[in-house]
Amino acid sequence: MSFMPELERFWTPARDAKVRVASFFIAATLLQALPVTAQSTLPTLGDSSDLTTSAERRLGDRIIRELYRDPDYIDDPVLAEYLQSIWRPLMAAARARGELSPELDERFAWEILLGKDRTVNAFALPGGYLGVHLGLIGVVTSRDELASVLAHELSHVTQRHISRLITQQSKQTPLLLGAMILGALAASKNPGATQALVVGGQALAIQNQLNFSRDMEREADRIGYGLMAPAGFAPQGFVTMFDKLQQANRLNDNGSWPYLRSHPLTTERMADMQLRVPPGAVAADASTAAVASLEHAMVAARARVLSNPGVDTLRQWVAEPQSTGFASQALPRRAAVLYASALGASHLRDFTGARSAARRLDDVVRQDAAALRLARLLMAEIELASGDTEAALNALAAAPATASSATVRRPELALRTQALLRAGRASEVTGALQTWVTTHPRDAAVWQWLASAWQAQSQPLRAVRAEAEAHAARYDYAAAVDRFKAGQELARRGGAGVDHIEASIIDTRLRATELLLREQAAER
Secondary structure, three states: OOOOHHHHHHOOHHHHHHHHHHHHHHHHHHHHHOOHHHHHOOOOOOOOOOOOHHHHHHHHHHHHHHHHOOOOEEOOHHHHHHHHHHHHHHHHHHHHOOOOOHHHHHHOOOEEEEEOOOOOOEEEEOOOEEEEEHHHHHHOOOHHHHHHHHHHHHHHHHOOHHHHHHHHHHHOOHHHHHHHHHHHHHHOOOHHHHHHHHHOOOHHHHHHHHHHHHHHHHHHHHHHHHHHOOOOOOOHHHHHHHHHHHHHHHHHOOOOOHHHOOOOOHHHHHHHHHHHOOOOOHHHHHHHHHOOOHHHHHHHHHHHHHOOOOHHHHHHHHHHHHOOOHHHOOHHHHHHHHHHHHHHHHHOOOHHHHHHHHHHHHHHOOOOHHHHHHHHHHHHHHHHHHOOHHHHHHHHHHOOOOOOOOOOOHHHHHHHHHHHHHOOOHHHOHHHHHHHHHHOOOOHHHHHHHHHHHHHOOOHHHHHHHHHHHHHHOOOHHHHHHHHHHHHHHHHHHHHHOOHHHHHHHHHHHHHHHHHHHHHHHOO
């Protein structure tokens, strides 16, 4: 389902093997989950999927539970908020155009997970989950290009491409599925073994599956393109994004046979998108799509630093503002360089250098409210990393209000919570955390912060309940049940002084979570 097949060759053999194994695990798991009658009457190529939305969501939940545990998973409030500012308008456009049915809208998760992977990729998963690599955010030039990727992946989900592909995979004979799984496992030891097993096996069936994937990619391009303008993005972002892929393909083409590619060639898809741009709109849209806002340039710089590029690369970025010609660069470029320099210096524990770069960044972006907010958040992050909680809180207070003063935004909430917890002032943030989890009950990180806040205020029962909710939010129902039971034990030992309302909530949540745990165990 990758939006960028031509750049997948940058993956290491080990990572490629892991992805292949995951793909076949999905297919095999689903085949086992289907009733026997469904297994024997799977649809032919091109038919709609027999997989229900509930079954697909359950499958997605199982996969996502493992991804939450992956070391590459990252919950960065700044990057997540930026992605959501693009994702929400695309979702609204899909609803308005009838591409997103009420059933899918209600039943699927519609959650984006970030990975620290430096490769340029995004992918859709069963149940409305999407994965985005930091490498993608780091290379796109504008919001429009990033929107084109998300629109494409959203269309994979709304058109049920994932369930259709799984159904098609489930149709293959057990012998073929066995050969494919063996090939995936062999790749971890010998990357060349995978292609040998595939070519020596059922080549025709593989070709049919790849053709089906090409059809899905074209459909996702077409529908995703149609979402761009209604969502407020320049449709030309699709074309400029494809141009990046085409250039990468020319530089890194490995000569794979076209029929073995799991996606159509980028040049084919790019030509299709260019034909969809209305005459006369190309030049105007191209100039819009190619220009990075200050905010986007800074977000892209953040993604590059957080993708763990290595100490030598960080040092190069830290020194870049002192290079010849820096002052003559375009404003977005200077903002990106200064942001990377400040954050990189902070990661290298050079807080004097980080503060210096952050102050220069503040001066550069002062006339842009969204960019200035990111600069002040960065300064707060640097001060917090240095251990100066008061300076961090002052930097947060100086950030411009880009929304209603009554609106709490997650990046500010995250930094303020960490600063107040370290300063021994947990009571000042508890109310904001409680309000947030009321409206965002699946935000595991905020539940964990709330647990720390309650613990700091000597409220162990509430802290244990918040820990349980954090586990439940990530579908780790076994751990959640364990913590809810610990809460029950605390309540029993508390005697007359126990918070009976909190104890009652724990009892209710334990029963509900035990039911979810039994359902989860039955699916294995």
